[in-house]
Amino acid sequence: MFATLSDRLADTFKNLRGKGRLSEADIDATAREIRIALLEADVALPVVKDFVAAVKQRAREEDVSGALNPAQQVIKIVHDELVTILGGETRRMRFAKQGPTVVMLAGLQGAGKTTLAAKMALWLKEQGRSPLLVACDLQRPNAVNQLQVNGERAGVKVFAPEPGNGVGDPVAVARASVEEAKRTLHDVVIVDTAGRLGVDAELMQQAADIRDAVSPDEVLFVVDAMIGQDAVGTAQAFLDGVGYDGVVLTKLDGDARGGAALSIRQVTGRPVMFASAGEKLSDFDVFHPDRMASRILDMGDVLTLIEQA
Amino acid sequence: AGSQGGFGRGLLRLLSRERLDEDTWESIEDVLLTADIGVAPTQQIVENLRTRLRVDGTEAGDPRSVLRDELLAVVDPDMDRRLQVSGEDGVPGVVLVVGVNGSGKTTTVGKISRILVAEDRTVTLGAADTFRAAAVDQLATWGERVGVEVVRGKEGTDPASVAFEAVKHGIEAGVDTVIVDTAGRLQNKQGLMDELGKVKRVIEKQARVTEVLLVIDATTGQNGLVQARVFRDVVDVTGIVLTKLDGSAKGGIVVAVQRELGVPVKLVGLGEGPDDLAPFDAGAFVDALLG
Numbered sequence: 001m002f003a004t005l006s007d008r009l010a011d012t013f014k015n016l017r018g019k020g021r022l023s024e025a026d027i028d029a030t031a032r033e034i035r036i037a038l039l040e041a042d043v044a045l046p047v048v049k050d051f052v053a054a055v056k057q058r059a060r061e062e063d064v065s066g067a068l069n070p071a072q073q074v075i076k077i078v079h080d081e082l083v084t085i086l087g088g089e090t091r092r093m094r095f096a097k098q099g100p101t102v103v104m105l106a107g108l109q110g111a112g113k114t115t116l117a118a119k120m121a122l123w124l125k126e127q128g129r130s131p132l133l134v135a136c137d138l139q140r141p142n143a144v145n146q147l148q149v150n151g152e153r154a155g156v157k158v159f160a161p162e163p164g165n166g167v168g169d170p171v172a173v174a175r176a177s178v179e180e181a182k183r184t185l186h187d188v189v190i191v192d193t194a195g196r197l198g199v200d201a202e203l204m205q206q207a208a209d210i211r212d213a214v215s216p217d218e219v220l221f222v223v224d225a226m227i228g229q230d231a232v233g234t235a236q237a238f239l240d241g242v243g244y245d246g247v248v249l250t251k252l253d254g255d256a257r258g259g260a261a262l263s264i265r266q267v268t269g270r271p272v273m274f275a276s277a278g279e280k281l282s283d284f285d286v287f288h289p290d291r292m293a294s295r296i297l298d299m300g301d302v303l304t305l306i307e308q309a
Numbered sequence: 310a311g312s313q314g315g316f317g318r319g320l321l322r323l324l325s326r327e328r329l330d331e332d333t334w335e336s337i338e339d340v341l342l343t344a345d346i347g348v349a350p351t352q353q354i355v356e357n358l359r360t361r362l363r364v365d366g367t368e369a370g371d372p373r374s375v376l377r378d379e380l381l382a383v384v385d386p387d388m389d390r391r392l393q394v395s396g397e398d399g400v401p402g403v404v405l406v407v408g409v410n411g412s413g414k415t416t417t418v419g420k421i422s423r424i425l426v427a428e429d430r431t432v433t434l435g436a437a438d439t440f441r442a443a444a445v446d447q448l449a450t451w452g453e454r455v456g457v458e459v460v461r462g463k464e465g466t467d468p469a470s471v472a473f474e475a476v477k478h479g480i481e482a483g484v485d486t487v488i489v490d491t492a493g494r495l496q497n498k499q500g501l502m503d504e505l506g507k508v509k510r511v512i513e514k515q516a517r518v519t520e521v522l523l524v525i526d527a528t529t530g531q532n533g534l535v536q537a538r539v540f541r542d543v544v545d546v547t548g549i550v551l552t553k554l555d556g557s558a559k560g561g562i563v564v565a566v567q568r569e570l571g572v573p574v575k576l577v578g579l580g581e582g583p584d585d586l587a588p589f590d591a592g593a594f595v596d597a598l599l600g
């Protein structure tokens with residue numbers, strides 16, 4: 001496997017200990033390593049370019065502090081920049097002042113929407129709320145059953161008036177769900193939708209129609225942490241096509257570095273709000289920018305080192 | 310397939326210039342990187358291209374076709390990409406379909422069945438994803454759609470025993486091919502990978518597994534290579550299916566997968582319908598990479 005960024009930087013700076021300031025050549029060598037590390041973490045290329053430029057700038061401006069060797073110093077700069085981007089303006093879920101709060105999930109096929117819907121329902125239920133899950137994927141084989149089974153596991157009611165598998169109108173189901181929630185006194189409505197591609201104009205319009213039918217308080221873009229360079233294009237396509245307020249990163253229990261978190265945050269300005277990390281319904285958490293920064297750089301222990309330095 | 314970015318077309322314009330400057334080289338590199346080819350393979354492809362253009366000069370021909378040739382060579386059009394769906398001595402061929410969560414395994418099982426049925430082969434499906442909610446029902450729906458029988462166990466039963474039953478049933482019924490769908494699993498989950506190894510071993514008590522297909526989502530980034538390595542170690546993958554190539558992702562990670570593992574991409578998924586499966590076409594793949 002590849003050496004970690006910290007190993008490579010340490011190597012770059014073998015002969016540097018004690019210098020007061022990083023030379024231009026040092027900075028260039030460093031920038032190359034950071035670029036490679038970020039690309040290997042699947043951060044989108046345009047974002048990598050901007051990011052590396054920003055780090056170079058900061059590295060030029062800063063004195064090498066006495067406590068840190070140059071490698072640690074640069075890593076600290078990179079880490080701080082990452083946390084700043086990932087964590088800028090994290091915010092909590094918005095709840096409606098009146099009537100049920102509506103949350104709509106959207107994303108590519110297989111991203112983890114249906115699983116997330118149930119996880120979020122369980123999480124809300126544990127906070128004393130009364131969520132209603134809504135089955136608006138009437139397309140994928142047995143998506144409705146999947147939500148019903150998950151709803152049952154979470155102990156949450158599922159609104160599924162249509163059987164799916166090509167039968168039923170998802171926009172009509174979405175619209176009816178809000179009335180149903182009012183009638184049955186549920187205070188949060190979570191709308192699961194079919195997976196769709198960024199390039200599928202027709203299905204993207206359907207997502208916009210569902211949105212218009214329910215006027216969501218939160219639209220969340222659900223994205224697989226394993227996604228590569230396509231993350232920015234797709235994130236932008238969903239932003240243009242349906243719009244969203246926040247991002248959920250899924251399958252974080254894997255070993256993908258998850259550079260998409262950085263790319264999407266940077267390109268769309270939308271915060272990553274939640275992390276989904278497992279197939280169990282309790283594998284759900286709010287997003288931690290600092291953990292994500294370390295993960296992207298693959299350097300958890302180095303941070304501890306820096307803190308101890 | 311997929312959207313054609315202006316980026317790639319711009320590249321072709323640049324490449325047709327007489328002399329290539331550093332900016333041009335950088336944009337060539339950028340095209341490859343944004344297709345998820347990966348840093349090391351990209352650098353190698355660019356290096357080869359530089360060498361050929363330097364050594365052969367104008368002899369090398371149009372830089373455009375040189376790049377296309379380089380990529381084609383890496384993708385290797387000569388690999389054997391036929392699906393091994395037939396068994397020997399009256400025993401069915403067994404296809405085991407594996408991969409991470411949500412990559413498109415169940416859908417691919419349905420689509421492959423459709424093709425086999427169209428070729429007048431008889432097929433039995435094994436629903437060995439006994440874990441995910443409604444996974445068995447999903448496969449059963451595909452079975453109905455394409456007209457093949459599905460052997461299913463109860464939710465929560467041992468997937469290896471369902472796979473065993475499916476193959477047993479296939480042998481008894483004298484079908485040509487048994488296709489076994491498995492639960493999605495992330496390759497760093499040791500327990501789940503052990504379980505998958507067991508599924509294969511248990512099948513092989515009755516019939517040889519003729520094909521092990523690893524399903525990789527075209528949007529996957531560099532983790533795809535890690536996936537391929539681990540699944541290869543556990544179940545000895547014989548072919549890759551690259552799904553969701555109808556989206557905007559190029560699926561460039563399979564270049565590194567093929568190169569390192571020597572396992573060919575055999576099929577590509579181009580949609581959610583039963584007919585949206587095609588043989589992998591190296592030329593078309595490279596053309597799509599270049600935009």
Ligand SMILES: Nc1nc2c(ncn2[C@@H]2O[C@H](COP(=O)(O)OP(=O)(O)OP(=O)(O)O)[C@@H](O)[C@H]2O)c(=O)[nH]1
Nearest residue numbers: 109110111112113114115195251276277278410411
């Ligand atoms: N390991 C892991 N698996 C997950 C996670 N979230 C979802 N999955 C799995 O990923 C697969 C796809 O999840 P779904 O919830 O069906 O995804 P979806 O976005 O609803 O898929 P479509 O409706 O087909 O577009 C399933 O096997 C889930 O169990 C996660 O955080 N970790």
Ligand SMILES: Nc1nc2c(ncn2[C@@H]2O[C@H](COP(=O)(O)OP(=O)(O)OP(=O)(O)O)[C@@H](O)[C@H]2O)c(=O)[nH]1
Nearest residue numbers: 109110410411412413414415416493553578579580
């Ligand atoms: N656009 C597109 N969607 C696809 C393709 N293949 C599969 N899908 C969709 O991707 C999602 C996941 O597909 P599944 O077949 O359920 O994936 P899986 O690997 O069996 O998922 P798990 O069993 O949960 O791990 C579904 O919404 C499919 O319809 C493809 O080639 N193109």
Ligand SMILES: [Mg+2]
Nearest residue numbers: 113114137143
């Ligand atoms: Mg779903």
Ligand SMILES: [Mg+2]
Nearest residue numbers: 414415438444
């Ligand atoms: Mg499946």
